[in-house]
Amino acid sequence: MSIATPSAVGRSAPARPAPRPSAARARRVAGRVLASVVALVVAALWAFPVYWMVLSAFTPTARLRVTPPSFWPESPTTSNFSGAVTGTNFGSALKMSLAVTGLTVVAVLLFAFLAALAISRFRFRGRTAFVITVLVVQMLPAEGLFIAQYKMLATAGMLNTVVGVSLFYVAAIVPFTVWMLRGFVAGVPADLEEAAMIDGLSRSQAFFRITLPLLAPGLVAAGVYAFLQAWNEFTVALVALPAESAQTLPLWLRGFLAASANRGVDWGEVMAASTLIAIPVIVFFVLVQNRMTSGLVSGAVKG
Structure with a gap:
């Protein structure tokens, strides 16, 4: 058996050079x-x-x-903002847009959510035909329906009304929203409701206390889509709201730009008006952004 000498024990091993990153890692x-x-x-x-x-x-x-x-x-x-608001019907256009958009979002979420539940959780006669109809409706160009839409509203006496233009917005937005919510509903297992019913909840209690909280992010996402579509819509509003006193904000901006063109376009005021239209959208996103990213598993436990 060999015994290490003191010189061998005290001498440390030579330090190894640090490995260099490989060429593949450098490329990554x-x-x-x-x-x-x-x-x-x-x-x-x-x-x-x-x-x-x-x-x-x-x-x-x-x-x-x-x-x-x-x-x-x-x-x-801030003179551009005062120039854009003073002497114009900005206030009435803002109220019109808020009323139309609010009514549209509520109606779209209600009808689209019920339709998404029906085609995702139930098997019924005519289900395939309903799904195909939803797809076909999305393919129809909006411009091809303007004459019929105008005559419908004129006959019903609903031109220049919140309900009249909201009906057209809902009809245009619901088909795509159904497909959005269908994916969220299909992603929530029905076993959660069955487990809650075994624990003693009724079907409606299981739905509202277990399934609905899990679908909240999907409802918020669909609400954001409906809000943007209704808030920024121009062509349908141009047909359904011919009166100057019943304009939404996109129509007001068009009229404001046309009026300023007679004396030379004041781009400062035009940009100020565009900024005013964008502010409610930003506020809406700030209010709902947390719900879009949180609550994915909230309500999965009874109680």
Whole structure:
């Protein structure tokens, strides 16, 4: 048996050089960096029109015509907003848009949710025909229905009314919303309701206390889609709301732009008006963003 000498014990092993990253790993890192740079560039290009709109809304009109333009706020002012609101029917257009959009969102969620439940959880006669009808309705161009829609509203005396234009919005938005909610409903196992019923809940109690909370993110997503469609819709409103006193905000902006064109387009006021239209959408997203990402498993436990 050999015995280690003191010199051998005290001498430490030579340090090994740190391994260098392999070429494949370096390529992966370079690919991630390149993808991040491309994503940032695309995001900047997407956000720039919004930034320019808000910047122009706070920029005096005289400075908007300066060449080259300034991409940073200089001498900001709120006179464009007062000019856009004063002397116009902005208030009535805002009330009209809020009423039409609110009624449309509620009706769309109600009808689409019930339809999604029916085609996802039940097997009934005519189910296939109903699904095909929903698909066909989505293929119809809205422009091809304008004459019929106008005559229907004129005959029923519902032109320039909240209910009249909301009916058309609901008919246009419901088909796609049914398909959105159908995926959410199909993703919630029916076994959860059956387990809750075994624990002593009735079918309606199991649905409202177990299934409905799980479907809340889907309902919020469908509500966001319906809100955006109803808030920004222009062509149907142009047909159903011919009176100037019953305009929604997109129609008001069109009329505001046409009126300013007679004296030269005041782009500061136009951008301010566009910003005012965008504010309610931003507020709506701030209110519902948490519900879109949370609550996916809330209500899965009885109690």
